[in-house]
Amino acid sequence: MTRMLHLAKASLLPRRPVVGRGLLDASTTVLRVHPGDLDMYVHVNNGSYLQMMDVARSNLIADLGGFSLLRAEGWYPVVAASTMTYKRSLQLFEKVTITTRVLGWDARVVYIEQVFTRAGTFAARGWVAGRFLGKDGSRVAPADVVALLGGQGEVQSPALPDDVAAWARSVDVAHREADQA
Template sequence: MSRQIQLTLASTFPRRAVPGRTILEPSVTRTRVRPADLDFYLHVNNGVYLQMMDIARSNLLADLGAFPLLRREGWYPVVASSAMTYRRSLRLGEPVEITSRVLGWDLRVVYLEQVFRRRGELCARGLVAGRFLGRSGFRVPAPDVAVLLGADPTSPDLPDDVAAWAAALDVAHRSPAEGDVAR
């Protein structure tokens, strides 16, 4: 099964919510490296990591019981930016564990870390800045999403490396005077 089909299934028929799961608790997705994941050099293609991360983020939302809440509001997630660091190659048949966790948010963006491990060994780390959009395309303020998912609207402090990354990429909050209006 292609990763795109897997993402469609994970989002259309999400796994069951984990009772009591909070927005700041990690979510774990387990998979194996498949033949279609490999590039010419017989290790996971860099683009496939991003597809695996999409699936893992859908599982994070499922664990939180977010899909019915988001559907009710007409909100959906999109990636504003991502960055990857690769440490070790993943090869055919190897087990992969992707741990996804929300690190915090500002007025516009939710920041996540997604870590790939093989038998406990760090293989890759991804940072994702995600937004939520409404049906008409308006940007949903990230604190509103946090509240919908049962969290306090005030974010925990971002780790220094993530805050610096967000500032460098200009995905962090801007005031309306700087040309960004949420609705």
């Protein structure tokens, strides 16, 4: 419940935009592990990582000044697919830094990497394939979202890392030639 309130705050009362922040620049979110994040083994539950990632992605949108832009269009983000890799457990009250960055996009989704570190040590990594929907539930082309959030001019997607592209194909979120966004 704590993370849901945290997400509501991050989305409804977003932090101030970062002047000069570009769509491909990393966004940093610092959180502390709360008792509600823990499972019966007294480390962060896998579902809590996903909720922390939601907060960090909202902060990325806030850093870009994107909430008012998205609201004006009636667009909102959803997760199409995600995967996690865990290296070290996170413990109660530890400070956790989540570095969120857009890796690229295709005609279907935007690919985001989110890296968890504690005291400068790698703890976990998540990849998210996200899409944006309109008020009526229709899909919004990632290029349109990039143009809106990217600001000046058309931004080209960087090439996706090979492992991310392979994951996207394996979970069937990657663009296929027969697709229509």
